[in-house]
Amino acid sequence: MSDTRKQPIDFMGVRKIASVVSIALIVVSIALLATRGLNLGMDFTGGTSVELEYQEAPVLDDIRNQLTDAGYSNFVVQNFGADTTVLIRMRESGNDKLGREVVGALTSGGAELELVSSEFVGSQVGEELREDSGLGLLLALAVVLIYVGMRFQFKFGIASVLPLAHDVIIVLGVFALFQWTFDLSVLAALLAVIGYSLNDTIVVADRIRENFRKMREGDSWHIINESIHQTISRTINTSGTTLVVLLALYFFGGEAINNFSLALMIGVVVGTYSSIYVSANMLMVLNISREDLMVPAKEGVAGEEEEEQPPEWLNRM
Numbered sequence: 001m002s003d004t005r006k007q008p009i010d011f012m013g014v015r016k017i018a019s020v021v022s023i024a025l026i027v028v029s030i031a032l033l034a035t036r037g038l039n040l041g042m043d044f045t046g047g048t049s050v051e052l053e054y055q056e057a058p059v060l061d062d063i064r065n066q067l068t069d070a071g072y073s074n075f076v077v078q079n080f081g082a083d084t085t086v087l088i089r090m091r092e093s094g095n096d097k098l099g100r101e102v103v104g105a106l107t108s109g110g111a112e113l114e115l116v117s118s119e120f121v122g123s124q125v126g127e128e129l130r131e132d133s134g135l136g137l138l139l140a141l142a143v144v145l146i147y148v149g150m151r152f153q154f155k156f157g158i159a160s161v162l163p164l165a166h167d168v169i170i171v172l173g174v175f176a177l178f179q180w181t182f183d184l185s186v187l188a189a190l191l192a193v194i195g196y197s198l199n200d201t202i203v204v205a206d207r208i209r210e211n212f213r214k215m216r217e218g219d220s221w222h223i224i225n226e227s228i229h230q231t232i233s234r235t236i237n238t239s240g241t242t243l244v245v246l247l248a249l250y251f252f253g254g255e256a257i258n259n260f261s262l263a264l265m266i267g268v269v270v271g272t273y274s275s276i277y278v279s280a281n282m283l284m285v286l287n288i289s290r291e292d293l294m295v296p297a298k299e300g301v302a303g304e305e306e307e308e309q310p311p312e313w314l315n316r317m
Contacts, residue, residue, distance in 0.1 A: 029173020193267030
């Protein structure tokens with residue numbers, strides 16, 4: 001008997017505990033979103049963008065400290081193109097003097113720089129962007145439901161979309177809890193989390209479908225447990241290597257992508273958990289069975305299900 005039959009971990013044996021944990025996390029996340037809300041960045045709320053050109057490449061942390069000492073808050077400082085070009089995004093209302101005031105605060109320490117541009121982004125643009133981003137997330141989930149439903153079976157579609165919604169809500173809840181800035185980079189990370197979690201879920205779903213057709217003994221509990229056991233090493237290895245890259249981005253990528261990296265790290269951890277427990281758990285709740293996955297036999301062909309035949313050209317090889 002192969003090692004895959006040993007099943008040292010009874011994944012489905014703790015599915016009720018996993019259900020309680022997932023429901024609790026979702027309820028807490030929704031409560032945080034309702035009470036604390038997201039700390040929306042300038043992309044969604046509007047603000048002023050100030051572009052500066054230095055004579056020599058500045059230290060961004062020094063610029064942040066100078067702005068803080070000058071009384072400014074809720075700003076983002078990053079390089080823009082070249083090392084000598086700095087982009088400062090601030091929530092202060094746009095006015096003709098703001099750019100010059102920022103230059104004055106930064107030149108007080110003796111730095112040589114000039115103001116390239118100072119532009120104001122209105123809140124109306126941010127509101128439209130916020131609405132469009134929400135619709136984009138909903139559209140992504142709807143497309144996933146249709147794709148998985150056609151690729152596998154409708155029950156698999158439901159069991160794939162619910163974990164994705166589960167992952168997105170929990171990531172948003174964490175950002176609401178710690179009041180980390182939610183901007184376009186975090187929105188991009190959420191879409192990446194959907195893709196990553198879906199890929200993980202599809203791998204598990206494909207093995208479950210394959211085992212339902214191959215294994216002639218065992219109930220749904222046993223088959224799903226066996227499928228998870230066969231794919232768990234791949235899931236852990238993929239998540240582990242992804243987290244290593246994200247940790248490198250977080251520590252060495254700079255402030256501009258810190259929140260992007262954080263959102264992805266949380267999403268990878270939660271997505272790995274949901275692909276093992278939430279998705280498989282939903283299949284158990286929906287009573288997935290062999291009958292749901294049987295290939296209809298052609299007319300005049302006897303048998304429980306039709307075996308998939310290789311193409312004719314392959315038989316000639």
